[in-house]
Amino acid sequence: MSEATMTLTLRVWRQAGPDAPGRLVDYCARGVSPHMSLLELLDVVNEDLTAKGEEPIAFDSDCREGICGSCGLVVDGVPHGPQAATTTCQVFLRHYRDGNVITIEPWRARAFPIIKDLVVDRSALDRIIAAGGYVSVDTGSAPEANAIPVPKDEAERAMDSAACIGCGACVAACKNASAVLFVGAKIEHLTRLPQGLPERERRVLAMVTQMDAEGFGSCSNEGECEAVCPKEISVTNIQRLNREYARARLKPRR
Amino acid sequence: MSSLVRSFSSSLGRKLLMGASGLLLLAFLVVHVAGNLVLFAGRDAFNGYSYHLVSNPLIYVAELALLVLFTAHLVAGIVVTARNRAARRHRYAVKHWARGKSSKSHKSVASSTMIVSGVFMIAFVPLHLWTFKWGPNYPSSADPAVRDLYRLVIEEFRRPLEVAWYVGAMLVIGFHLWHGFASGCESLGVDDRDWLRRTGQVLAVAITGGFVIVPIAIWLGWVPA
Numbered sequence: 235m236s237e238a239t240m241t242l243t244l245r246v247w248r249q250a251g252p253d254a255p256g257r258l259v260d261y262c263a264r265g266v267s268p269h270m271s272l273l274e275l276l277d278v279v280n281e282d283l284t285a286k287g288e289e290p291i292a293f294d295s296d297c298r299e300g301i302c303g304s305c306g307l308v309v310d311g312v313p314h315g316p317q318a319a320t321t322t323c324q325v326f327l328r329h330y331r332d333g334n335v336i337t338i339e340p341w342r343a344r345a346f347p348i349i350k351d352l353v354v355d356r357s358a359l360d361r362i363i364a365a366g367g368y369v370s371v372d373t374g375s376a377p378e379a380n381a382i383p384v385p386k387d388e389a390e391r392a393m394d395s396a397a398c399i400g401c402g403a404c405v406a407a408c409k410n411a412s413a414v415l416f417v418g419a420k421i422e423h424l425t426r427l428p429q430g431l432p433e434r435e436r437r438v439l440a441m442v443t444q445m446d447a448e449g450f451g452s453c454s455n456e457g458e459c460e461a462v463c464p465k466e467i468s469v470t471n472i473q474r475l476n477r478e479y480a481r482a483r484l485k486p487r488r
Numbered sequence: 489m490s491s492l493v494r495s496f497s498s499s500l501g502r503k504l505l506m507g508a509s510g511l512l513l514l515a516f517l518v519v520h521v522a523g524n525l526v527l528f529a530g531r532d533a534f535n536g537y538s539y540h541l542v543s544n545p546l547i548y549v550a551e552l553a554l555l556v557l558f559t560a561h562l563v564a565g566i567v568v569t570a571r572n573r574a575a576r577r578h579r580y581a582v583k584h585w586a587r588g589k590s591s592k593s594h595k596s597v598a599s600s601t602m603i604v605s606g607v608f609m610i611a612f613v614p615l616h617l618w619t620f621k622w623g624p625n626y627p628s629s630a631d632p633a634v635r636d637l638y639r640l641v642i643e644e645f646r647r648p649l650e651v652a653w654y655v656g657a658m659l660v661i662g663f664h665l666w667h668g669f670a671s672g673c674e675s676l677g678v679d680d681r682d683w684l685r686r687t688g689q690v691l692a693v694a695i696t697g698g699f700v701i702v703p704i705a706i707w708l709g710w711v712p713a
Contacts (some may be wrong), residue, residue: 477677
């Protein structure tokens with residue numbers, strides 16, 4: 235099998251630390267295989283940098299098979315790169331032409347401070363989950379799985395929302411750095427199911443309060459979030475979050 | 489009441505307020521444009537309509553409601569925009585619309601410039617009221633108690649600059665509604681996006697078209713003085 239190789243220029247955001255000034259730096263990668271992923275290309279560039287005694291580019295990744303939500307880069311101005319329903323680790327060099335320049339930046343949001351280079355702190359999303367994104371279960375033996383009947387289509391819809399991997403691309407793509415697609419998916423996933431219903435009002439109020447405290451913006455209903463979501467979470471989740479929030483606010487409390 | 493205030497001070501609450509006030513303002517525009525089109529029914533019909541409108545004591549309630557809605561929508565819009573800008577302190581060096589990679593995004597020039605088309609109304613609305621509501625009060629020849637608004641409208645829109653300014657302003661409103669109707673409904677939790685977008689675009693074209701046809705027809709001399 236003949237192996238055509240490519241030469242690509244990576245224009246990467248380099249920032250030494252949270253408060254350090256950052257800038258785009260060009261790196262030329264010669265003779266790379268089109269079968270490599272973008273992250274593998276970064277690995278190759280990093281080996282070079284390490285060999286030269288320079289600081290390698292810091293970036294997040296874990297499973298590298300598109301399911302974990304660890305990776306997340308803004309590639310040529312679009313979170314997770316040019317392909318729909320794809321995480322950054324599934325962007326392959328065969329999508330590019332020899333000689334292309336690829337610009338890579340971190341997620342940018344006040345709520346996602348940069349730690350180093352392309353690595354951002356996404357723990358704001360974890361704190362939103364901790365505020366209410368769960369179902370409380372008293373200790374004791376696990377309840378029998380079929381004790382609570384769940385209609386098949388409801389289970390499927392809950393699963394569609396539960397597919398969110400919390401990568402934060404929705405926030406990165408949104409002009410307002412809003413996290414409502416993430417929060418909506420979590421609310422919808424838990425509130426669709428009977429197990430999540432007892433805590434529904436407390437949950438949505440607590441999660442929205444935490445979301446606001448983290449400094450995310452509001453939704454402009456454009457849908458850029460759904461367009462970049464690797465799991466194709468629908469903006470319907472946002473509209474349902476709006477309803478769920480209004481319902482919780484309007485419901486008289488004891 | 490305190491619960492209501494608390495609701496509107498959250499990010500979702502502010503958008504609920506914007507959506508609700510925006511849709512009510514849109515309902516006002518529908519009534520307004522329908523009233524304008526009465527002009528084509530002739531001088532007496534138009535003056536009679538405007539007389540019945542302003543001589544009804546409920547007009548003060550309606551005017552107050554409009555002022556509250558307009559102010560609430562504007563203030564909420566400015567606050568939301570300021571907070572949205574603050575949510576991203578450092579801009580991307582390169583940023584493109586994700587519409588290119590999935591048709592799920594409805595982002596448009598209209599949706600990206602809502603604050604501009606909205607704030608423009610601070611300039612338009614007072615001038616518009618100054619021209620018509622507080623403009624010359626011609627008594628009509630049929631009944632001096634009835635204002636001859638028809639004459640004022642014809643006089644204003646025989647002036648090309650006035651026509652251009654008004655048509656331009658209506659296009660800006662149409663632009664705002666192009667995204668605004670669907671967005672407002674979505675903020676209120678309506679979840680049929682494709683239907684909302686189409687309906688919003690039809691409404692934007694219909695309302696803008698209804699508003700601009702009046703000055704254009706007058707300017708072209710299709711409406712008798």
